[in-house]
Amino acid sequence: EAGVTQFPSHSVIEKGQTVTLRCDPISGHDNLYWYRRVMGKEIKFLLHFVKESKQDESGMPNNRFLAERTGGTYSTLKVQPAELEDSGVYFCASSQGLSSYEQYFGPGTRLTVT
Amino acid sequence: AQKVTQAQTEISVVEKEDVTLDCVYETRDTTYYLFWYKQPPSGELVFLIRRNSFDEQNEISGRYSWNFQKSTSSFNFTITASQVVDSAVYFCALLSNAGGTSYGKLTFGQGTILTVHP
Numbered sequence: 713e714a715g716v717t718q719f720p721s722h723s724v725i726e727k728g729q730t731v732t733l734r735c736d737p738i739s740g741h742d743n744l745y746w747y748r749r750v751m752g753k754e755i756k757f758l759l760h761f762v763k764e765s766k767q768d769e770s771g772m773p774n775n776r777f778l779a780e781r782t783g784g785t786y787s788t789l790k791v792q793p794a795e796l797e798d799s800g801v802y803f804c805a806s807s808q809g810l811s812s813y814e815q816y817f818g819p820g821t822r823l824t825v826t
Numbered sequence: 827a828q829k830v831t832q833a834q835t836e837i838s839v840v841e842k843e844d845v846t847l848d849c850v851y852e853t854r855d856t857t858y859y860l861f862w863y864k865q866p867p868s869g870e871l872v873f874l875i876r877r878n879s880f881d882e883q884n885e886i887s888g889r890y891s892w893n894f895q896k897s898t899s900s901f902n903f904t905i906t907a908s909q910v911v912d913s914a915v916y917f918c919a920l921l922s923n924a925g926g927t928s929y930g931k932l933t934f935g936q937g938t939i940l941t942v943h944p
Binding site for chain 1: 830871872
């Protein structure tokens, strides 16, 4: 069974540009999450999808971030326009069923904004 | 509010030493779940263990053991006879039904970098 995959693994963009991160959850997992780790700090929750619906987006930092999950399969996280403080590692995780007790994480996308 | 504190930023040991990683948490919920994840150099977060708030039994899995104490709000992780392959960043995390929303949001500690020298 394939795990959670994320694309790209690394992205380097200039301030003001747009970047789109993609996450493919484990097949059959209804729950999909985005987290972010800014350099040296804790991993912070961004949002949670149940199928294609946003269950909780309380961690989204501002309206420059847009997450979508069309059709309830893969998800994208767009940052537009990117700022320097957006640099970090973006993790995606997925879990099965209503009880989201075990979240399986992808390898992350390292985003560097210069 | 939920909070997880891993006071040890970095730990360095020599192979075969035992090492304990500390984790202290805060939550007002009576039902919650605690986790440890390992992040090896490859970057992904690898699930190690989940513990329910109503089960304070300690757990051992090979060289790994976990000590959960509700009285001190701690969930410490011990590696016995450490090996070089144990070198990684270890994260403690809390999952609770904060504010009545679904159990979805993991609250992480800052992570402890463990380096095991040969």
